[in-house]
Amino acid sequence: MRFLKMSLLLILSLFLTGCWDALELEEQAYVVAVGMDLGEGDNYYITYQIGNPQVGSSDRANAEREPASEIITVLAPDKISARELANVSVSRRVTFSHAKTFIISEELAKSEKFLEVFEAVTRDPQIKRQMDIIISKERAEDFIRNNNPVLETRPHKNYELMDERWKASGLVPASTINRFLQREEEDAGGFLAIYATIGKTDTKANGMEDKYKAGEVDKTGGNTLQMIGAAVIKEGRMIGTINGEENRLTLLLRPHTxxxxxxxxxxxxxxxxxxxxxxxxxxxxxxxxxxxxxxxxxxxxxxxxxxxxxxxxxxxxxxxxxxxxxxxxxxxxxxxxxxxxxxxxxxxxxxxxxxxxxxxxxxxxxxxxxxxxxxxxxxxxxxxxxxxxxxxxxxxxxxxxxxxxxxxxxx
Amino acid sequence: MDKLDGKIGARELFSIVIIIIGIKGADMTPANLFPSGQSATWMFPIVWLVIMTIPIWATLSLLKKYKEKNIVEIIYLLTGKYIGFIICLSLLALLFTATVLNSRSYVDIMNVMIFPTTPIIVLYAVLIGSSYFIANRGLETIGRTSWLLLPYLVGGIVLLFIILGDNIIIEYLYPITGPGITKVIKSGITHSSLIGEFLLLAIFFPNVRDYKSYKKGTLWGLLLSCLIISLLFIEYILIFDYVAPQMMMHPYSQLTRVTEIGMFITSLDAFFFGLWILTGIIRFSFYLYGGGAILGYTLKIKEYEPLILPITVLTIIVGLIPSNPSQTILILRDNFLIKKTWIYFFALPLVLWIISKIRGEVKK
Amino acid sequence: MSPFFKFNKENNKNELNKKVLFNNLEKNARYLKTTFCYPRNKGLIFREIYVKSINKKANIFFIDGMANDKNIIDHIIYPLSEDISTLKEEAKNIKNIIKAKDIKELDCFHEIIDDILIGNTIVLIEGHSVGFSVDTSKFEHRQVEKPIRENVIKGPQEGFVESSQINLSLLRKRLRNEKLITERLTIGERSKSVVEIIYIDDLANSDIVNEVKDRINEIQADTIHTIDILEQHIEERPYSLVPTVLYTERPDRVAAFLMEGHVAVLMDSSSDCLVLPVTFWSLFHTGEDMYQRWAYGNFIRIIRMISLFIALLTPSIYIAVSTFHSEMLPTDLLLAITATRERVPFPVIIEVMIMESAFELLREAGIRIPTPIGPTIGIVGALILGQAAVEANIVSPILVIIVALTGLASFAIPNNSLNFMIRISRFMFLILSSMLGAFGIMAGIAITVSYLVSVKSFGVPFLAPLAPYYPSSKDTIFRLPVWMQWIRPAHVKPKNNIRKKKPRGRSNQ
CATH class of the missing domain: 3.30.300.210 (Nutrient germinant receptor protein C, domain 3)
Incomplete structure (x- = not known):
């Protein structure tokens, strides 16, 4: 009798399968990088870089002309609602669970709205506290659109590997959302975020390899991305920058790095x-x-x-x-x-x-x-x-x- | 040689204690404690242990004196039919409220973190349903299951600490006394009912092999549970600093989201979530069984195992009542279940002990 | 069973019991002939001889094919018909004349019939109201061969065969102990079979021995052909997935179990042995764990433990991770799976179900298929399951890996019953995880563990000595070096707990 009941329960449960929170992998669009810029009024321009699964996989032959990622920018009040809004053109459910990098434009970082951005971050269970924060000199949208790594086909790999290199080279600080929130909550010190830009701005030749800020390195060929130095954030706003050498010294003087x-x-x-x-x-x-x-x-x-x-x-x-x-x-x-x-x-x-x-x-x-x-x-x-x-x-x-x-x- | 007498030994009791108390470091309890403990929250378990030494000792000596009797029978014996009934009923009410609030908080955490669209009733039914399955098989099964799974659960916590080893910052523990030592002790005392389960365990005294095993199991269990809670609190502080955990609904799941091994495995949270829920299922199975036992002894029903089913059903029904999850639960739990009841857990064993002393004198 | 049947049966038995041999040879012979439907039934051999030494007629009955013809001629017919006047008068009884290894006097017909049916030869003598039953039984059986299911690389290569005599000899060869007891019980109403209960008297707990005997005696069955059926009659929970009896074909394992105080059951015409009570560990271990050196033995145990979990949980973990916890996958892997899944028409649970069922199908077919075309099925199966299914976009490639891994792992589970238990519970976990992801799996694990913990095999908890804890040689997931296993597992409640002296200076307890 018990056996019967159990098997009945099992069969019943089979019909319930597929409901609720189960979501097939191919039904989701994986955001690898999120960019935020100041928008009009209370809104932001939010950019999503969504990885294209077929590029770089064994299934490449079926999607030869597809780009490695789809980049969408929408004007929305926050990151979460933008996710739904992105669905006007993306057919899959937008997921943050694999987002690695959070890019914020310098303009936004210097404004009063900077802290508001992080409210959504702490509340949404999908967003990880280990995401990296990058402050881009130009608009975050332009940063994401113009970042074209040659070596890595898939965009997430680029961010993943960069993250590792940063940790090693010391030219930029390790800046995760978790650390940022801690510094701001403690309200005793400043926070250093990765400072980056696309393309050269004003190059300086100073003979030392690390006395540069982003955009100042004289470099030709390859990706035009430059990531060196740090943005200094104090009490929820960006107040200045330091160059690569200064960043390294900071790392040497910090109790932890x-x-x-x-x-x-x-x-x-x-x-x-x-x-x-x-x-x-x-x-x-x-x-x-x-x-x-x-x-x-x-x-x-x-x-x-x-x-x-x-x-x-x-x-x-x-x-x-x-x-x-x-x-x-x-x-x-x-x-x-x-x-x-x-x-x-x-x-x-x-x-x-x-x-x-x-x-x-x-x-x-x-x-x-x-x-x-x-x-x-x-x-x-x-x-x-x-x-x-x-x-x-x-x-x-x-x-x-x-x-x-x-x-x-x-x- | 034959030990198959339906009784549990020190090992089983020890693991039950760890699973029902030690897990409190990983449920919604930190949300209740961190606002008042800040960077010294990890000292709370020590305060609890110190404070509760006296009632624990009183309970133990009562149990030793009245061999083969459980706490409910002792209460009846010492306070008479009517007062005894009221006390036992209050014990039952406390346990039931704890079961409901804790299980509801589990369901809420799951709902927020992993299953946002799954109906709460399904989560509740699966959680409490599995607990019922275990509870229905008796204390022996609960004890053995906990004993069998305990190494994996503790191993999980150790693994968590190892994985997070890179991210910790020792300085977050300072200033060492947080809001000040007096505040820590005060707040620690008002929260000391969090280890009040020792009173509940006394119901199962006759089910434990002997007094020595009981004493060994409970005391070591309490000690290690407090250590586990303390370590978990320390880990929260070391990873998040003391400010963030005050605002988190469930720091444990936030903690597990930070886990990454190298750059490839970016999150192990489902694994740690699994361990957590496994502990939860066993924990509630004990609560359900305990509820059935108290009800049975209070009403003097020998075969109390059939009473577990109505308690289970009632738990689910009552648990589904609060509509806004976290706040209601958090406030209810903090204000009623934890802060108001410590005096109960503190005083009851003492009062019983004093009565028993006086009666003993009179008899002589 | 309805009481009506029961009543009937008892009636029959009583009637038979009453029937005592007549004092008349003719009458006795006629009775036996009618019972066996003699002239029609060519199976019964009946022969009349004249015993010279005592000047009496004698009749011989036996069944063709069950008795050893040569023995009958040499030990019964020849001595009986020989003139042995040299023998002293008082020694001239039949028992002395017949030269057989075992001879019994029987005075009831039902006993005589039973003995004929187990291959004995019955000698009826004129003027005697007793029959002489001479042990001449001989059945055809295989020679001792290598075990088929339980292979080892290191260790003895003998397996049981379908003869309890040989099986016993294989056992006794390994256990030369005067307290090794073989008890015989007969079961079956219509077709009699002999069951042998083997234990070491001063080790095995008498409660367990009695329990086993009781259960075997309580069996009410027309016939029990083999030990496999017997297993199902005496096991603990017939509906449960959990086996509570160990079924082995290795005499060396049985000997080792006997030395720990377990009870073994052998049956004629079965090439296997039942060992009981058992724990999970008895099912999980193989003989080789002990034969290999300490480190190697533990290594293969770890491998088997891992493979047990792989076989049980991999598909459900895959489902949980891919439908509920996709953040757990490394991004590269996630994208790779997503890319290949894009054109698969089914949800992942259906996909897994298809592949798992196909694998089980392949496995079943592989056993049923006649040996000559066996290799073909491997090729066909591999083609269907792997390449073609992927190319037809029915399944994604990662799933083929998962199913193959699961299948491979399930082959590493040594015990047949345990194997089935794992393979069937796998589907249970699949359903649970497809509903609620990791929560479902964990609920399943909690329920499974609590169930396993409460299962008992002949009064011994299934997961002993781990939960509940018992003193033992710690021979569970890992094992100690052999010289440190000085204590017998207490959960089998042996009469004597100590195997040998505690090794000096190095204790494990």
């Missing part, structure tokens, strides 16, 4: 006009001490850095000479200290915001949240007395023991 190693060039202490190229390895966390006993906070940062010298254009033999090595270490430390002090001053005077997340270390000094809130870190930071001290350790000099004897060759 995901970037762990990258290449950088430094002036050779013996021949100022020549450069050294080194691989920077962040070694553990920097020791950050915040003294909040006085009215002005005193911040002492001791940042350990490991360095592998990969290229010495000066042909000076550092490998054998301990003295020279010491001198080199000191010189690089000095260079880093100096550069970071410039950056700190910029953050304090120009941006007036803590981009180094030192508020996190400051929190340790307080026993209760009300005390910390009363201290008002966001206002105290610009007056803070900051001391930065890099500890550089050169671990090796590449696979070559001695530099090529350039004089001998020239003779």
């Amino acid at each position: 995901e970037a762990t190693s990258w290449y950088a060039t430094y002036p050779d202490p013996y021949k100022k006009e020549k450069h050294l190229t080194a691989r920077i390895l962040r070694q553990g966390k920097p020791k950050i001490k915040v003294d909040v006993s006085q009215s002005k906070p005193i911040i002492t940062v001791e940042a350990p850095v490991k360095m592998q010298i990969l290229l010495m254009r000066s042909f000076i033999d550092y490998v054998d000479d301990q003295e020279k090595q010491k001198f080199l270490t000191k010189a690089i430390e000095g260079y880093l200290n100096e550069a970071s002090m410039v950056l700190v001053k910029k953050a304090q005077n120009e941006l007036k915001v803590d981009i180094f997340q030192w508020s996190l270390s400051a929190r340790k000094e307080f026993l209760t949240i009300p005390e910390f809130e009363d201290y008002n870190w966001i206002d105290k930071f610009p007056q803070a007395d900051v001391r930065v001290n890099f500890k550089v350790q050169i671990t090796n000099f590449g696979k070559q023991l001695k530099p090529i004897n350039i004089n001998k060759i020239k003779e």
Whole structure:
């Protein structure tokens, strides 16, 4: 009898199949990137880049002329309602579950509406907090439309791989929605978002590989996308930008960062006009001490850095000479200290915001949240007395023991 | 040698305790706790344990004294027919409300996070239906099922912590005492009814092999549950900082959405959701069975297992009443079920213990 | 069964029981001949001889094909017709004259008939009201061969055959113990079969032994041909998917189970043995887990455990992920599946159902098909299931992978009954997951686990010693090195729990 009942139940359930929330894969359109621009009135121009599943799959032959993605821009009050509106031309249900990147135009980021955008983000269960935020110099729509990677056929792959490269190179910060919301909710420091643009704006040749902002790198060929430097966001609005080198220094000085190693060039202490190229390895966390006993906070940062010298254009033999090595270490430390002090001053005077997340270390000094809130870190930071001290350790000099004897060759 | 006497041992009891209490770190409870605990919410379970030591001890000594009697019988014995009946009824009412509110909050979470268009009644029926199936097979089955699945559930939590290891920021735990130590303790005390299930467990004392197993099972279970809750709270803070969890309806599912392994597996949330719902099903099966047992003992019905079905049906019917899910549940749960009842769980065992002491003296 | 039938049967039995042998040879012979419909029934062989030594007539009855002709001639007819006047007078009784390994005196007709039917030869002597039953039974059977279902790479290669005598010898060869007991029971009303219950007296719990005997005695059946039918008569829950009796063809496994205190049941004319009580682990293990070295044995167990879950859950997980939780798929995979699914006309659940049914069909057909065309079906099946179905846009390629994987995994499940249990429950999970995704699967798992936990096999919980916990050698998902398995599993409630001395200095308990 029980068996009968059970089987009846099973058969019944078979008829119920397919209802409710079950949705076949091919009924959905997967948004890989979302762009938002200021629109008229209370509306936004919302751009969806929807991946075309057939492109790049074994089914390519059936869709030879189809583009890799469909890009739609609609004028809608928010991201969620735009999803339905997109259905005026897209036949499938628009899904955010695979959206990787959230692109916001600089214009919107600088306006008061910036925070409103994120209200929808936190409420919709489909949107992940791990989405990356990119601030684009031009309109987000143009950014998405003109981003044409050659190597990756599918657009999501491009964003996925970029994300990995960013983490490694340190030229841009790792900026997810989750981190953004935390910074804004904590209301003590600024947030660094990836800054990017399509195409060159005004190129500068400054001899250092990272002293650029997006659009300033002199580059020809390939995708015209440039992603370097960061947009600084304070209290829900974008207030300025920093360049690639500054961003790297910020990462070195922060208590936490995901970037762990990258290449950088430094002036050779013996021949100022020549450069050294080194691989920077962040070694553990920097020791950050915040003294909040006085009215002005005193911040002492001791940042350990490991360095592998990969290229010495000066042909000076550092490998054998301990003295020279010491001198080199000191010189690089000095260079880093100096550069970071410039950056700190910029953050304090120009941006007036803590981009180094030192508020996190400051929190340790307080026993209760009300005390910390009363201290008002966001206002105290610009007056803070900051001391930065890099500890550089050169671990090796590449696979070559001695530099090529350039004089001998020239003779 | 023959142990097949329908009784459960320390292991089964231990796993039941963890599943019914430890899971509270992953349901809607954090939404109730974070606004008052902020970055020190993780200390709450410790406060609960400390506060509830006295009533737990009182319950244990009562059970030890009246061997072979469960808490309902002890209540009847100590307070008489009429007052005893009222107390037992209130215990039943509390348990029933907890079952309804908790199960409804589960259904709401599912509704919001994964099944936005599925009718609530279907989710409710499947959830409570599966719980009923387990409950109907008896305490032994509930105990063994929990014991069997416990390693996987705990393993799941450990895995979650490992996956999220990259994203944590230790500094979020500071300022260490959150809103201040006194506030934490105060708020912790008012929420201490969250481990009030120890009183409920005392109903099943005769079903446990012996006093030693009972003591071992409950105490270790409570300790580890509080540890699990604490760790989950710490994890919420380490990932989201203390502000965001105050606004989240269900931080656990938000947490699982952050899970990614490399760049390829971008989300494991359905897996962790599955573990969570599995725990929920077992948890409610215990609640349903407990409800049936209390009702049976209160009305002095020996065969109380048939009473589980009406309780199940009633749970679904009552659970479907609130129309606006999260707020009603959240407010009701916080204001009534948690904050108002701690004194009940605190005082009842003590009062019973004192009565038993006085009576003992008189008899001598 | 209706009480009417019951009554009838008892009546018959009583009537037979009453019938005692006459003192007259003619009468006795006539009675037996009528019972077997003698001249018409050519199966019964009847022979008259004259016993010289005692100067009496004797009649011999046996059934052609069940008895060993050579034995009858050498041990019965020849000695009886020989003149043995050298023998002392008092030694001149039939029992001494007949040279057989076993001889019984019977005085009831029903006993005599039963004995004829199991292949014995009956000797009736003039003036005796007893018949002599001489064990001459000999049935045709296979030689001992390799096991067919339970193959091992390392370990003994003998399997049971359709002769309980040989089966017992295979067992006794492995267990030389004076307490190894073989009890015989006869079952079947119309056709008698002999069931042998084997256990080690000072290990097996007597409750379990009695329970087994009771259940076998309670069987009311016309006939039970084979042990497979017997299994269905004595098992715990006839409607359940869960097997509660282990069915094995390997004498080495049976011997190992006996040493743990289990009871084995053998039956004549069946090449298998039942072991009971069983737990999930007995069904899940193979002999090879023990024969292989510790690390290798555990490795194959892990593989089998994984394959069990693959066989049970992969299709339902695929459905859950693709229809409810698409965010779980890596984007590349998601797009690849989506692209290939674009032109598939069915929803994914129907697609899976089609392929799973086709696979089961292929499997069933593969067993039923005559051996010479066996290989063909593989080619045809692979073509239909794989290439052609995909090219015709009936299924997506990923599904072929999933079904193939599931099928492959299901072949790795060692026990036939467990195999069916997994394969059938797979469809249950499919339906659940197509309704509610991960929630459905988890509800299914919760129900399944709680059900398994409450199943008992002859009083032993199905998932013991894991839940409920019992002291054991931890021989469940993994196993310890053999020298550390010093304790017998307590859930079988053996009379003696300790296998050997606890290994010194290294304890597992």
